[in-house]
Amino acid sequence: MTQSNSVLIDVEQVWKSFGDLDVLKGISLRVHDGSSDVILGRSGIGKSVLLKSIVGLLIPERGHIDVMGHSVIGMKTRELNRLRKNIGYVFQYAALYDSLTVRENLEFPLRKHTDASESDITDRVLEQLRLVGLTDAIDKMPSELSGGMKKRIGLARAIIKRPKIVLYDEPTAGLDPITAREISELILSLEEQFGITSITVTHDLECARIIANQIYILDDGVFQHSGTYDELKASSDPYTRAFFQVAT
Amino acid sequence: MSNLRKRPEISYFRFARDRFKSSMAEVYGITMFGMRFFRYVFVPPYEFAEVRKHLDNLGSKSIPLLTVVGLIMGLILALQSRPTLDRFGAGAFLPAMIALTIVRELGPVITALIVAGRVSSGIGAEVGSMKVTEQIDALEVSAVDPYNFLVVTRVLACMIIMPLLTAYVDFLAIFGGFVSEWVSANSSFQLYFTEVIQSLTFYDILPGVGKTIAFGYIIGVIGAYQGFHTSRGTEGVGRAATSAVVLASLNIIFLDMVIIQLTLILFGPGV
Ligand SMILES: Nc1ncnc2c1ncn2[C@@H]1O[C@H](COP(=O)(O)OP(=O)(O)O)[C@@H](O)[C@H]1O
Numbered sequence: 001m002t003q004s005n006s007v008l009i010d011v012e013q014v015w016k017s018f019g020d021l022d023v024l025k026g027i028s029l030r031v032h033d034g035s036s037d038v039i040l041g042r043s044g045i046g047k048s049v050l051l052k053s054i055v056g057l058l059i060p061e062r063g064h065i066d067v068m069g070h071s072v073i074g075m076k077t078r079e080l081n082r083l084r085k086n087i088g089y090v091f092q093y094a095a096l097y098d099s100l101t102v103r104e105n106l107e108f109p110l111r112k113h114t115d116a117s118e119s120d121i122t123d124r125v126l127e128q129l130r131l132v133g134l135t136d137a138i139d140k141m142p143s144e145l146s147g148g149m150k151k152r153i154g155l156a157r158a159i160i161k162r163p164k165i166v167l168y169d170e171p172t173a174g175l176d177p178i179t180a181r182e183i184s185e186l187i188l189s190l191e192e193q194f195g196i197t198s199i200t201v202t203h204d205l206e207c208a209r210i211i212a213n214q215i216y217i218l219d220d221g222v223f224q225h226s227g228t229y230d231e232l233k234a235s236s237d238p239y240t241r242a243f244f245q246v247a248t
Numbered sequence: 249m250s251n252l253r254k255r256p257e258i259s260y261f262r263f264a265r266d267r268f269k270s271s272m273a274e275v276y277g278i279t280m281f282g283m284r285f286f287r288y289v290f291v292p293p294y295e296f297a298e299v300r301k302h303l304d305n306l307g308s309k310s311i312p313l314l315t316v317v318g319l320i321m322g323l324i325l326a327l328q329s330r331p332t333l334d335r336f337g338a339g340a341f342l343p344a345m346i347a348l349t350i351v352r353e354l355g356p357v358i359t360a361l362i363v364a365g366r367v368s369s370g371i372g373a374e375v376g377s378m379k380v381t382e383q384i385d386a387l388e389v390s391a392v393d394p395y396n397f398l399v400v401t402r403v404l405a406c407m408i409i410m411p412l413l414t415a416y417v418d419f420l421a422i423f424g425g426f427v428s429e430w431v432s433a434n435s436s437f438q439l440y441f442t443e444v445i446q447s448l449t450f451y452d453i454l455p456g457v458g459k460t461i462a463f464g465y466i467i468g469v470i471g472a473y474q475g476f477h478t479s480r481g482t483e484g485v486g487r488a489a490t491s492a493v494v495l496a497s498l499n500i501i502f503l504d505m506v507i508i509q510l511t512l513i514l515f516g517p518g519v
């Protein structure tokens with residue numbers, strides 16, 4: 001993996017609340033080109049809110065978010081959409097379009113934003129399905145897929161346009177440990193193959209261990225600790241320890 | 249809570265005021281949401297394929313029920329009116345009366361209410377479940393405008409299909425009226441339909457069919473609004489569907505009243 005020093009995602013002092021509930025309280029994060037960073041935290045702590053703020057799905061009240069040198073907050077929809085072409089987003093429950101087949105789900109991003117020919121589109125879809133090991137599922141509806149299969153298709157859809165950045169929202173949540181591990185390894189291999197820079201939100205330590213260059217622990221609206229997996233595992237901080245003990 | 253027991257009048261007042269405020273906010277929200285349609289509908293990208301898909305879907309969802317209701321509505325109307333008209337010696341006007349009642353009023357409104365029940369709730373549930381499963385977010389991050397893709401296409405489909413469905417129901421109901429006449433009085437097909445056609449003018453048909461486009465708009469916008477604003481969780485989807493039907497039906501009746509007044513002012517009482 002090439003680890004240059006340029007910062008692809010720069011989150012600075014971001015505040016976001018819903019009514020009286022302060023979710024993010026001045027959070028900051030820098031993700032370097034080629035890095036794979038993981039955010040750990042309990043449910044409901046604001047992990048998804050942070051990811052959604054980075055792609056402009058939610059608008060924080062205060063702070064700065066720069067993605068590939070463009071300031072996301074207050075950006076016009078058209079520019080935001082241009083920027084989003086470089087970002088893949090894997091949703092927590094895959095968010096496959098349930099009225100479309102697997103093939104159509106994968107074609108969707110291509111049809112909307114490229115003028116690729118029919119045969120190119122088909123080739124690309126098949127290639128994606130091979131990458132995630134699900135060529136058989138091409139004509140199935142999302143409702144016919146298991147949880148793990150949905151996640152794989154969600155993954156395939158997120159990277160079909162070869163984005164520079166991918167954001168994963170709990171890619172292994174709700175899966176059995178074996179499938180979860182397969183998904184984590186799949187993520188790692190795809191990232192290495194395509195040079196993806198990523199942020200992964202999870203509470204699955206095994207997943208963090210496999211894919212993380214750097215881990216951040218989110219609590220009470222900010223990152224309380226950060227470090228590599230081994231550093232955090234050896235940490236004496238009670239909250240971090242609690243986190244690592246639950247899992248092992 | 250202790251406050252509530254001591255000084256109920258203040259709490260009730262506050263409750264009513266809050267309720268009023270939130271209803272007004274909702275009305276404002278729906279109005280703005282509905283207005284956006286007109287800003288989007290003429291601007292590319294046009295999602296023709298989606299509109300076609302929704303048209304198919306809407307038609308197949310509502311046609312069976314509309315067929316039954318249309319026929320029976322005409323039958324009942326004829327059965328009920330026959331004795332009354334006879335009593336005033338006006339039995340010969342029955343075909344004309346049926347035609348006018350159906351085309352001007354019952355056809356459009358009953359069709360709209362039934363489609364609201366089937367389609368508004370369907371749109372509310374469909375869009376609502378896309379909302380809670382983050383499919384709407386997924387559209388947005390793949391740089392597709394969810395309003396254009398989900399709302400404009402559905403509203404447009406509703407506006408296109410409502411006049412067609414209404415014409416269909418009108419026809420069936422008038423035919424139902426004939427069936428009743430034929431069974432009870434053995435009246436002739438030719439006579440009945442000649443009377444029907446002679447009684448209808450352009451000014452009966454135009455407002456009757458025209459207002460259904462507005463009903464279609466209401467059905468689509470309210471269903472989509474409820475879906476779009478579904479709060480997180482699956483129980484929210486059910487709520488979106490139910491409130492879509494209630495709100496759409498109320499608005500249809502209300503708008504109908506306004507349109508009737510306008511039609512009377514513009515075209516006069518006719519007949
Ligand atoms: N759109 C929203 N409206 C209101 N509250 C929200 C919204 N999104 C998230 N929240 C609240 O923000 C908090 C953090 O949510 P989230 O980021 O989804 O947690 P998680 O860390 O499990 O991903 C939760 O309390 C949630 O209820």
Ligand SMILES: [Mg+2]
Pocket residue numbers: 044047048049092169170
């Ligand atoms: Mg989450």
